[in-house]
Amino acid sequence: MKYTVMIPAAGSGKRMGAGQNKLFLKIGEHSILYHTVSVFQEDPNCEEVIMAVKPEEQVVIEEILKQDQHVKPITFVKGGGERQNSVAACISAYKGKGIVLVHDAARPFLNSSIITELVRTANEKGAAIAAVKAKDTIKYAEDGTVKETLAREKLWLVQTPQAFQYELLKEASDSAIAEGFLGTDESMLVERLGHEVQVVESSYDNVKMTTQEDLAIGEILLARRK
Ligand code: C5P
Numbered sequence: 001m002k003y004t005v006m007i008p009a010a011g012s013g014k015r016m017g018a019g020q021n022k023l024f025l026k027i028g029e030h031s032i033l034y035h036t037v038s039v040f041q042e043d044p045n046c047e048e049v050i051m052a053v054k055p056e057e058q059v060v061i062e063e064i065l066k067q068d069q070h071v072k073p074i075t076f077v078k079g080g081g082e083r084q085n086s087v088a089a090c091i092s093a094y095k096g097k098g099i100v101l102v103h104d105a106a107r108p109f110l111n112s113s114i115i116t117e118l119v120r121t122a123n124e125k126g127a128a129i130a131a132v133k134a135k136d137t138i139k140y141a142e143d144g145t146v147k148e149t150l151a152r153e154k155l156w157l158v159q160t161p162q163a164f165q166y167e168l169l170k171e172a173s174d175s176a177i178a179e180g181f182l183g184t185d186e187s188m189l190v191e192r193l194g195h196e197v198q199v200v201e202s203s204y205d206n207v208k209m210t211t212q213e214d215l216a217i218g219e220i221l222l223a224r225r226k
Pocket of ligand 1: 007008009010011012013023052079080081082083084086087104105106107208209210
């Protein structure tokens with residue numbers, strides 16, 4: 001089943017401490033951004049890529065993406081101050097009515113079987129998110145004091161992609177922006193509408209490159225794929 005992917009890539013990556021957009025950092029021969037976009041360039045079901053970027057970085061990004069010989073159209077939009085605004089800009093640029101995926105540019109090790117399952121589930125139920133089971137015990141604490149130990153078997157660490165029927169995502173995003181609600185992912189915005197979101201079990205490989213340690217893990221994951 002066909003889909004469009006929206007990729008927010010307009011962050012600054014402060015936690016990486018690289019002094020530049022972390023998406024330009026390399027894992028192996030290529031940048032994080034290149035690896036992420038290649039997954040969609042190679043997926044025959046991906047019809048279009050809509051990417052939110054900082055205008056001053058668009059030329060560099062186009063150069064990076066030209067190194068891939070695949071030629072799927074990429075529509076660039078201007079990113080916003082928060083990730084949610086960058087995704088909203090992508091939503092506004094979409095012209096279809098089908099299934100859309102939102103995927104962070106900072107997750108380069110996605111595999112296509114997860115995409116297929118997300119698209120199938122979102123088509124059937126409206127909304128689906130990639131997630132992995134929590135490996136550690138997770139506690140809720142306030143001011144450094146444990147208040148509650150959460151039931152691990154019910155805890156999921158949520159990733160992207162997150163897949164939606166377009167109209168549902170658009171309604172959720174418009175309503176959050178109108179009401180000044182800032183979420184950390186698109187699923188939260190859909191949950192606010194009272195709509196169920198399905199969990200699709202993903203892979204621990206699909207890590208987000210956030211801090212320096214993640215880059216070291218990225219090098220290992222890349223070597224394992226070769
Ligand atoms: O900083 P973090 O890794 O959580 O950001 C997730 C994704 O959202 C990254 O790909 C980043 O480039 C993007 N982003 C964005 N616009 C922002 C902030 C983050 O497109 N204002």
